[in-house]
Amino acid sequence: MKIAVLVSGGGTNLQAIIDAIENKTITNTEICLVYSNNPNAYALERAKKAGIKSVCKSPKEFENREDFNKALLQILKDAAPDLVVLAGCLVVIPDIVVREFEGRIINIHPSLIPSFCGTGYYGLKVHEKALERGVRVSGATVHFVDEGTDTGPIILQKPVMIRQDDTPEVLQKRIMEQAEWKILPMAIDLIANNKVQIRGNKVFIEGYEEETVF
């Protein structure tokens, strides 16, 4: 299975995918493209070190958003991935891309959806809101992308306990280490091995046992 990974920042989730392919936690998969909207994304360095083709195109390079959206669609069509993985991608994925790759785009979100998600909930803001609300458990979610924001069918989730002295930064790091970097590679491997089926707004995973995630 060929995957295109879309990034905007440090690329630790991209690195988790690269490492998982290397150590065969992810099978039957190759990364055919890394795309970033942000030329300063360290994720692009990670792609280069791993010898993976990368493309950087920022919406700022275009007269208007529609032209950018068309360019992004063409970049992905040229790469022809079987699966598009949003790994810390801060660009709103246009409907023309969602439709072209319907059922073949997944996203990692740093909370247990439907909590702390939707427009405006990204990066540290997610963890600030979780701590502000005083929840005892947060975590991460991998879900299919539909035309909404963080609204597509959920594939995997992994909880992370919140500690009373947590700061947003400490919580973010623990959720990445304990949850994101585990369930995103796991979801990719399940899809690469045809274990995942979308049934309406839910996902069926062949052989899923909740302890496999924990």
Ligand code: GRF
């Ligand atoms: C991660 O926390 C991810 O959940 C969110 O954006 C962050 C990306 O981090 N979508 P990185 O670029 O993978 O290090």
